[in-house]
Amino acid sequence: MATGRTHRPATRSRGIPEATVARLPLYLRALTALSERSVPTVSSEELAAAAGVNSAKLRKDFSYLGSYGTRGVGYDVEYLVYQISRELGLTQDWPVVIVGIGNLGAALANYGGFASRGFRVAALIDADPAMAGKPVAGIPVQHSDDLEKIIQDNGVSIGVIATPAGAAQAVCDRLVAAGVTSILNFAPTVLSVPDGVDVRKVDLSIELQILAFHEQRKAGEEAAAADGGVPAAAARGESADQGPDGDMPAVMPA
Numbered sequence: 001m002a003t004g005r006t007h008r009p010a011t012r013s014r015g016i017p018e019a020t021v022a023r024l025p026l027y028l029r030a031l032t033a034l035s036e037r038s039v040p041t042v043s044s045e046e047l048a049a050a051a052g053v054n055s056a057k058l059r060k061d062f063s064y065l066g067s068y069g070t071r072g073v074g075y076d077v078e079y080l081v082y083q084i085s086r087e088l089g090l091t092q093d094w095p096v097v098i099v100g101i102g103n104l105g106a107a108l109a110n111y112g113g114f115a116s117r118g119f120r121v122a123a124l125i126d127a128d129p130a131m132a133g134k135p136v137a138g139i140p141v142q143h144s145d146d147l148e149k150i151i152q153d154n155g156v157s158i159g160v161i162a163t164p165a166g167a168a169q170a171v172c173d174r175l176v177a178a179g180v181t182s183i184l185n186f187a188p189t190v191l192s193v194p195d196g197v198d199v200r201k202v203d204l205s206i207e208l209q210i211l212a213f214h215e216q217r218k219a220g221e222e223a224a225a226a227d228g229g230v231p232a233a234a235a236r237g238e239s240a241d242q243g244p245d246g247d248m249p250a251v252m253p254a
């Protein structure tokens with residue numbers, strides 16, 4: 001998924017294209033599932049299918065990691081998990097703060113998948129004084145007056161914004177001024193950030209709109225097939241669009 005944003009070249013310094021970086025989490029998720037089932041090796045075709053990516057693209061992506069697999073055997077699952085985790089910086093602990101602990105912020109705080117992927121929720125911050133000290137997911141909410149101190153005390157470089165849209169830019173400015181250099185923005189607004197700060201925007205309603213477009217297209221094809229006798233699946237070519245492989249972002253550029 002994902003179109004990279006912002007003040008970064010399309011190719012990172014070590015020569016790995018952003019589009020490849022965006023697919024690495026998909027490979028990692030598929031490989032982790034194989035690892036949990038104690039599968040020792042996997043072919044590029046199997047892994048590509050599990051990740052929802054074209055297998056030639058997968059082989060090209062892995063060549064950037066220096067991983068070519070063994071003919072007739074495939075890729076070593078554990079080693080690839082290690083290589084991709086290292087490339088994504090997941091072999092180190094990333095403390096994350098979530099700002100705005102309403103419906104969404106609380107759901108994110110309760111999501112167990114962050115910790116298992118190396119992201120530790122270090123602090124929860126909200127502007128509502130009534131929430132201060134109340135635990136969410138076992139972590140006491142702290143008041144936004146202390147945002148700068150919280151960022152500095154916890155060495156946070158990644159901030160998640162789940163405030164209303166109207167508050168998001170001011171929250172973003174404070175996070176950046178306090179030293180945060182990566183922001184995951186759930187608020188439906190475009191954030192301005194200085195060079196060197198990465199912003200990724202998640203917008204589920206945009207994803208639904210893209211699905212609605214495809215539904216509409218499928219309905220049109222079904223109608224055309226009924227008229228002209230061409231099977232609708234053949235008319236579609238049966239290629240499922242699943243994000244990076246289909247170049248359709250699920251996480252939007254900020």
Ligand SMILES: NC(=O)c1ccc[n+]([C@@H]2O[C@H](COP(=O)([O-])OP(=O)(O)OC[C@H]3O[C@@H](n4cnc5c(N)ncnc54)[C@H](O)[C@@H]3O)[C@@H](O)[C@H]2O)c1
Pocket residue numbers: 099100101102103104105125126127128144162163164165167171185186187188202203204205
């Ligand atoms: N990206 C998505 O797919 C998606 C999905 C759902 C909601 N959203 C967005 O996420 C945001 C939160 O939605 P919600 O339903 O949790 O809203 P909510 O009203 O339940 O929670 C917002 C929280 O932000 C806090 N807040 C307000 N101003 C703040 C500030 N300056 N600093 C710190 N905290 C502040 C409020 O006190 C409240 O607890 C909204 O912008 C909403 O549009 C996005």
